[in-house]
Amino acid sequence: MKQFDLAPVRHPAPASLDVVPVAEMSEATRAIRLTPDFDVETLGTALDHLDLIIVTFPIFRDGRGFTQARALREYFGFAGEIRAEGHLIADQAQFLRTCGVDSVSLADDSDTTPWLKALSLFPATYQSRLGLRA
Amino acid sequence: MNAPVGLYQYQTADREFLASRITEFEGQVQRRLDGELTEDEFKPLRLMNGLYLQLHAYMLRVAIPYGVLDSRQMRKLGHIARRYDRDYGHFTTRQNIQFNWIKLEETPEILRQLADVDMHAIQTSGNCIRNVTCDQFAGAAADELMDPRVHAEILRQWSTLHPEFTFLPRKFKIAISGSPQDRVAARFHDIGIIARPGENGPLFRIFVGGGLGRTPLVGHELFDAVPESDLLMTLEAVLRVYNAYGRRDNIYKARIKILVQALGIDGYRKAVEHELSRMNPDHYRLAPETVAAIKARFAAPDLTASPEAESKLLQDRRGNVEFDRWVRSNTHPHFAPGRIVVTVSIKPAGGIPGDATSDQLERLADLADQFSFGELRITHLQNVVLAHVPQDRLVELWQALTDIGLGDANHELIGDIVACPGLDYCALANSRSIPIAQKLSARFADNALQEEIGKLRINISGCINACGHHHVGHIGLLGVDKRGEEFFQITLGGRDDDHSRTGDILGAALPEDDMVDAIARIVDRFLSVREKGEQFLDTLTRLGDAPFKEAAYETV
Numbered sequence: 001m002k003q004f005d006l007a008p009v010r011h012p013a014p015a016s017l018d019v020v021p022v023a024e025m026s027e028a029t030r031a032i033r034l035t036p037d038f039d040v041e042t043l044g045t046a047l048d049h050l051d052l053i054i055v056t057f058p059i060f061r062d063g064r065g066f067t068q069a070r071a072l073r074e075y076f077g078f079a080g081e082i083r084a085e086g087h088l089i090a091d092q093a094q095f096l097r098t099c100g101v102d103s104v105s106l107a108d109d110s111d112t113t114p115w116l117k118a119l120s121l122f123p124a125t126y127q128s129r130l131g132l133r134a
Numbered sequence: 135m136n137a138p139v140g141l142y143q144y145q146t147a148d149r150e151f152l153a154s155r156i157t158e159f160e161g162q163v164q165r166r167l168d169g170e171l172t173e174d175e176f177k178p179l180r181l182m183n184g185l186y187l188q189l190h191a192y193m194l195r196v197a198i199p200y201g202v203l204d205s206r207q208m209r210k211l212g213h214i215a216r217r218y219d220r221d222y223g224h225f226t227t228r229q230n231i232q233f234n235w236i237k238l239e240e241t242p243e244i245l246r247q248l249a250d251v252d253m254h255a256i257q258t259s260g261n262c263i264r265n266v267t268c269d270q271f272a273g274a275a276a277d278e279l280m281d282p283r284v285h286a287e288i289l290r291q292w293s294t295l296h297p298e299f300t301f302l303p304r305k306f307k308i309a310i311s312g313s314p315q316d317r318v319a320a321r322f323h324d325i326g327i328i329a330r331p332g333e334n335g336p337l338f339r340i341f342v343g344g345g346l347g348r349t350p351l352v353g354h355e356l357f358d359a360v361p362e363s364d365l366l367m368t369l370e371a372v373l374r375v376y377n378a379y380g381r382r383d384n385i386y387k388a389r390i391k392i393l394v395q396a397l398g399i400d401g402y403r404k405a406v407e408h409e410l411s412r413m414n415p416d417h418y419r420l421a422p423e424t425v426a427a428i429k430a431r432f433a434a435p436d437l438t439a440s441p442e443a444e445s446k447l448l449q450d451r452r453g454n455v456e457f458d459r460w461v462r463s464n465t466h467p468h469f470a471p472g473r474i475v476v477t478v479s480i481k482p483a484g485g486i487p488g489d490a491t492s493d494q495l496e497r498l499a500d501l502a503d504q505f506s507f508g509e510l511r512i513t514h515l516q517n518v519v520l521a522h523v524p525q526d527r528l529v530e531l532w533q534a535l536t537d538i539g540l541g542d543a544n545h546e547l548i549g550d551i552v553a554c555p556g557l558d559y560c561a562l563a564n565s566r567s568i569p570i571a572q573k574l575s576a577r578f579a580d581n582a583l584q585e586e587i588g589k590l591r592i593n594i595s596g597c598i599n600a601c602g603h604h605h606v607g608h609i610g611l612l613g614v615d616k617r618g619e620e621f622f623q624i625t626l627g628g629r630d631d632d633h634s635r636t637g638d639i640l641g642a643a644l645p646e647d648d649m650v651d652a653i654a655r656i657v658d659r660f661l662s663v664r665e666k667g668e669q670f671l672d673t674l675t676r677l678g679d680a681p682f683k684e685a686a687y688e689t690v
């Protein structure tokens with residue numbers, strides 16, 4: 001897999017981190033992979049020790065990862081890297097970025113052109129035009 | 135700025151967005167035609183652009199935000215019907231229009247033509263927030279407390295390409311009204327909003343968890359009085375709970391109504407309040423300046439009318455029985471003296487409910503220019519409204535409508551039938567809904583008889599998915615399959631107004647060929663047992679369904 005950055009990552013996680021399923025995390029864990037049904041509120045203070053959280057998309061139509069990412073940023077102030085993994089399509093690039101996702105994992109041989117194009121397509125969101133913070 | 139009346143004037147950014155979106159879709163269509171994309175891969179992409187695959191052809195559903203459009207847009211729809219379809223378009227129960235016979239390779243061109251008049255097909259399908267619907271008499275009805283269109287436009291913008299809520303468990307439908315007379319079926323939407331003015335600005339009563347389909351449920355009141363500043367924040371919280379916890383394992387259990395049912399309305403409210411307590415209000419506040427800026431992009435029509443307008447109308451009515459009847463059934467009081475709200479019936483006797491020919495579409499555009507500031511609305515009963523007609527010219531409008539076959543006096547009467555596409559277009563159907571609708575409307579073609587029968591709504595769905603809203607028909611018909619034959623089940627007593635409820639099943643389903651007679655027997659029985667001044671629903675409430683059951687099954 002290769003990483004594709006949706007935006008300049010504020011606090012990039014070190015490349016060598018060992019990613020652990022959220023159910024198996026311990027105090028030493030610095031990178032976790034969430035399942036879409038996971039309630040991020042239950043992470044509590046464990047968030048402070050994490051550098052990387054991976055939100056997952058079993059199919060691209062399952063949009064729970066958007067809400068998880070947003071809650072991590074907005075409610076719990078998570079400042080580390082959020083990465084999206086799974087079945088994603090380039091049309092989702094802007095949505096992911098707006099919800100606070102920094103990067104996506106893509107297959108090594110996948111073409112990043114559609115992702116670059118999608119990011120350049122629509123500059124201002126409708127929500128921001130209404131004065132919402134998105 | 136030369137803003138159209140009644141709808142929002144696009145900005146450059148809106149147009150740029152549409153143009154880039156079409157270019158993108160054009161590439162996708164080309165890749166599909168070249169075989170580079172399989173139908174499976176192409177499906178989500180075409181659905182994002184409102185393109186469905188029906189039984190026999192592609193169908194394009196075009197969004198008409200809150201059901202309002204201007205004459206230039208209507209004319210364009212007529213052109214598209216003529217040039218790219220079989221000379222007609224179909225108005226839907228969600229105030230949109232569909233073209234049923236579209237060629238895939240022509241869709242980018244059609245979308246470009248639509249974009250020329252600021253129209254598109256985005257978010258008319260898929261599990262996103264769909265086109266927001268609105269009271270068709272908004273900004274005109276005498277009974278209205280507050281014009282909901284500015285907030286409908288705000289909801290449109292807020293829900294367009296929403297970063298978090300474009301991949302929900304299931305589609306999401308919002309309706310808004312500003313009248314205590316609920317004309318949007320607020321309690322049968324995922325979210326229904328009734329707006330009213332308050333001492334310090336607008337207040338919004340919010341219903342959640344209503345819907346039809348396989349599990350018809352009446353929505354519950356979530357909050358009684360949300361202030362304008364908190365409207366979007368509240369909706370975000372409602373959607374956030376749904377996006378996180380709505381079921382995704384079974385599409386028939388995925389609507390918000392099922393989650394509201396599972397948590398109970400108090401449980402849902404608690405979850406929403408928990409979200410709200412964590413949200414930063416500064417990030418979500420809808421500022422008065424924002425509302426004012428959007429409001430400024432709606433032109434206000436000059437509604438002054440001739441002082442003789444009302445007496446002229448009275449005089450015209452006295453001279454013409456048919457016109458007088460049409461005025462009784464197809465108009466609604468306007469708040470401005472000398473003006474009147476007109477519902478143009480798209481339910482001619484024997485016709486297909488909601489279908490209009492290209493000629494009719496174009497003529498409606500002309501009539502809108504002549505009589506109503508170039509503005510038209512589509513209703514959720516699939517009719518067309520001209521909202522601001524001068525009373526002294528009403529007879530002229532009626533004559534023009536009669537000339538194009540749209541002068542029927544049957545609004546909210548038995549001929550004003552809602553039917554889903556059924557087996558003529560839909561792969562899921564058990565039965566043909568459209569021919570039954572046509573036969574019923576031909577049977578009750580006589581406008582005088584329709585007036586005598588009074589308010590009586592028939593809704594027909596070809597299967598349990600309830601696209602024809604049979605649950606809320608005063609008489610509802612549901613197509614069922616019995617050993618490969620078409621049968622219909624009858625329900626009585628449904629309604630979607632402020633006394634919303636779903637209808638009760640009358641008895642065993644009847645075969646298709648006895649259906650029209652059975653309905654006629656029910657209506658005859660009603661006419662013989664009704665007391666003076668009663669409408670069908672009143673008689674049904676007073677007597678229960680026994681007499682109607684007896685009539686329906688008389689010959690069986």
Ligand code: HEM
Pocket residue numbers: 188225226227228232304305322344345346347348385386389554555556559560561562599600601602
């Ligand atoms: C011809 C192809 C069509 C198919 C295959 C189809 C399929 C469906 C299905 C499966 C549902 C249930 C969705 C759910 O419960 O989540 C549904 C609901 C619905 N459909 Fe259709 N439909 C078609 C055409 C239409 C048309 C043309 C209209 C409008 C005139 C329409 C209006 C509706 C409405 C309003 C509902 C929602 C009922 C509710 O839950 O409130 N459908 N449709």
Ligand code: SF4
Pocket residue numbers: 554555556557560561562563564565595596597598599600601602
């Ligand atoms: S109600 Fe059934 S038959 Fe009618 S359009 Fe919907 S899915 Fe098709």
